[in-house]
Amino acid sequence: MIDQGQAWQAVKRRDRAFDGRFVTGVLSTGIYCRPSCAARHPLRENVRFFVDGESARAAGLRPCKRCLPDDVGRDEAAVMAAIDEIRRAEDAPTLAVLAQITGYSPTHFQKVFKRATGLSPAAYARALREERAREALSAGDSVTGAIYEAGYSSPSRFYDDTKGKLGMTASDWKDGGKGRSVHWSVIDTSLGAMLVAATEQGVCCLSFNEDESDLARRFPKAELVEAGEEFRDLFRQVTAAVENPGQATLASIPLDVKGTAFQQRVWQALREIPAGETRSYGELAAALGNPKASRAVGGANGANNIAVLIPCHRVIAADGSLGGYAYGTQIKAELLEREKSR
Numbered sequence: 001m002i003d004q005g006q007a008w009q010a011v012k013r014r015d016r017a018f019d020g021r022f023v024t025g026v027l028s029t030g031i032y033c034r035p036s037c038a039a040r041h042p043l044r045e046n047v048r049f050f051v052d053g054e055s056a057r058a059a060g061l062r063p064c065k066r067c068l069p070d071d072v073g074r075d076e077a078a079v080m081a082a083i084d085e086i087r088r089a090e091d092a093p094t095l096a097v098l099a100q101i102t103g104y105s106p107t108h109f110q111k112v113f114k115r116a117t118g119l120s121p122a123a124y125a126r127a128l129r130e131e132r133a134r135e136a137l138s139a140g141d142s143v144t145g146a147i148y149e150a151g152y153s154s155p156s157r158f159y160d161d162t163k164g165k166l167g168m169t170a171s172d173w174k175d176g177g178k179g180r181s182v183h184w185s186v187i188d189t190s191l192g193a194m195l196v197a198a199t200e201q202g203v204c205c206l207s208f209n210e211d212e213s214d215l216a217r218r219f220p221k222a223e224l225v226e227a228g229e230e231f232r233d234l235f236r237q238v239t240a241a242v243e244n245p246g247q248a249t250l251a252s253i254p255l256d257v258k259g260t261a262f263q264q265r266v267w268q269a270l271r272e273i274p275a276g277e278t279r280s281y282g283e284l285a286a287a288l289g290n291p292k293a294s295r296a297v298g299g300a301n302g303a304n305n306i307a308v309l310i311p312c313h314r315v316i317a318a319d320g321s322l323g324g325y326a327y328g329t330q331i332k333a334e335l336l337e338r339e340k341s342r
Contacts, residue, residue: 002049006283010035011047016115017286020072022049025061032056037067075112078102082113082121092125117290119265127261182219183227185235186211189242191331196238197224198231202254203238206306208327218305242308245275245339253309259300266300273314276339280318302326308335 002022010018018035025032028046050056053063053070063070082098098121099106113121182204184197197205197215205218215224227235237253269288273279281294301312313332317323325332
């Protein structure tokens with residue numbers, strides 16, 4: 001079933017994330033288009049939505065020559081073929097090679113791939129190598145072995161690519177964070193007791209109605225230290241962001257997060273949702289270029305250790321209800337209400 005209201009809103013904003021999920025039939029012109037078609041918007045009463053081009057053609061419509069809606073399936077197949085090649089290849093394939101495999105020009109395929117995944121083919125290959133390195137290091141492999149196993153040509157290339165992204169050094173990842181210091185404090189807020197913790201790189205945990213014992217379960221190999229003066233300003237910024245969610249200071253607070261490449265993309269997408277607005281898991285998955293990944297998006301959302309600063313409270317159920325929240329729907333509702341009133 002197509003949500004008529006959601007579909008029309010997607011057409012009005014020419015949302016590429018909805019391409020392939022339905023086509024827009026314009027009865028007055030006899031054509032059907034992608035939701036993102038750049039042509040002038042038709043009148044709503046002249047529009048009918050179809051699940052695909054075949055259904056639209058059966059109703060007597062023809063494909064738009066401007067947006068080529070029937071090419072969406074071809075684009076998806078090309079992206080999947082490129083991803084398979086990237087995963088199989090010992091060295092990251094060049095854009096020219098991927099374009100040749102898929103039958104596109106390099107420039108056009110770059111656009112198609114980025115529209116589908118949110119990354120260029122080269123950036124996707126780097127993210128894949130980083131994720132493989134994380135997994136190998138977390139599994140206890142030797143640092144050097146994990147780096148080469150992940151597909152890096154040299155350790156220096158690994159450190160260049162992951163500088164500032166892992167939040168921990170390769171050795172720290174190998175040992176599960178052992179030897180790292182996590183500084184914490186429980187702060188009274190209008191939403192209740194807030195546990196906030198940080199490393200020297202940034203905030204690594206923000207939760208409600210939890211204490212040091214809960215933090216120990218999240219970071220079992222880290223040294224937990226009650227925060228001193230050196231973290232006072234940072235924790236003051238965090239408290240301000242919680243009391244006034246959605247303010248500009250949110251983006252300036254440094255984070256130290258651990259996650260796969262996919263989780264990192266989901267968390268970044270959460271931070272890009274405008275304050276006061278919400279998205280369903282399906283809408284978030286579509287925005288990431290994979291409408292069928294709503295369950296995976298939900299998993300990444302649940303793996304988020306940093307409430308409010310990575311605003312997982314902005315994700316709601318498909319029917320518009322609040323859905324669940326790790327710290328209770330009352331806190332979720334209050335955060336959303338505060339954002340809407342700013």
